[in-house]
Amino acid sequence: MEQHEITKIILLGMSGVGKTSTTVQFVSGRFIEDYDPYYEGSYRKNLVVDNERFCLDILDTAMDDDEPPNLNNIIQEYEGIILMYSLTYHDSFDKISEYYSLVMNIKNTSNVPMILLGNKIDLENDRQVETNEGESIANVYNIPFFEISAKNNIKVEESFVELVKEILQSRNKHHSNTISQK
Numbered sequence: 001m002e003q004h005e006i007t008k009i010i011l012l013g014m015s016g017v018g019k020t021s022t023t024v025q026f027v028s029g030r031f032i033e034d035y036d037p038y039y040e041g042s043y044r045k046n047l048v049v050d051n052e053r054f055c056l057d058i059l060d061t062a063m064d065d066d067e068p069p070n071l072n073n074i075i076q077e078y079e080g081i082i083l084m085y086s087l088t089y090h091d092s093f094d095k096i097s098e099y100y101s102l103v104m105n106i107k108n109t110s111n112v113p114m115i116l117l118g119n120k121i122d123l124e125n126d127r128q129v130e131t132n133e134g135e136s137i138a139n140v141y142n143i144p145f146f147e148i149s150a151k152n153n154i155k156v157e158e159s160f161v162e163l164v165k166e167i168l169q170s171r172n173k174h175h176s177n178t179i180s181q182k
């Protein structure tokens with residue numbers, strides 16, 4: 001049987017938006033309240049997309065929101081990027097543009113597989129970020145966008161699948177560029 005190809009994914013977003021909850025929901029199908037916000041870890045999960053096997057190696061980051069550490073080396077190593085905010089906290093949405101610029105400055109290409117996720121759609125009554133706000137920056141960045149719930153497992157797996165599709169597309173583009181340059 002073919003090997004699972006290791007594919008590295010990193011989650012970026014303010015603390016409290018649900019990066020750990022989303023990762024754990026995706027990897028183990030569980031929602032556990034209250035993780036240590038300073039806990040950073042990586043997780044692995046196998047996934048089949050378009051008949052190809054992937055072993056996702058997911059880095060769930062945790063950082064001080066006021067003093068983000070130097071992420072250059074780390075981001076460089078990760079192929080797929082998840083930008084996450086909580087739709088119950090507008091500040092976390094406002095931060096997305098900073099994470100986006102950070103990534104684009106580090107990656108030396110405009111061809112970066114990335115998705116935007118607005119988490120906590122189960123808390124509709126506490127919504128501070130309208131759906132069209134998320135949609136419009138995702139349009140500007142030209143990346144897929146989903147509103148999800150780590151708690152109720154809404155669109156969690158779909159999001160990871162979509163990111164893997166972005167990764168595949170970007171690899172194909174890169175491949176055809178390399179060929180046409182020959």
Ligand SMILES: Nc1nc2c(ncn2[C@@H]2O[C@H](COP(=O)(O)OP(=O)(O)O)[C@@H](O)[C@H]2O)c(=O)[nH]1
Nearest residue numbers: 015016017018019020021033034120149150151
């Ligand atoms: N209602 C609701 N709460 C969530 C959801 N995702 C995360 N939380 C809660 O939000 C808080 C922060 O989540 P966490 O995963 O630790 O965020 P992180 O700092 O980005 O890793 C915790 O209390 C979680 O239980 C969600 O989809 N719905």
Ligand SMILES: [Mg+2]
Nearest residue numbers: 019020037062
């Ligand atoms: Mg966390």
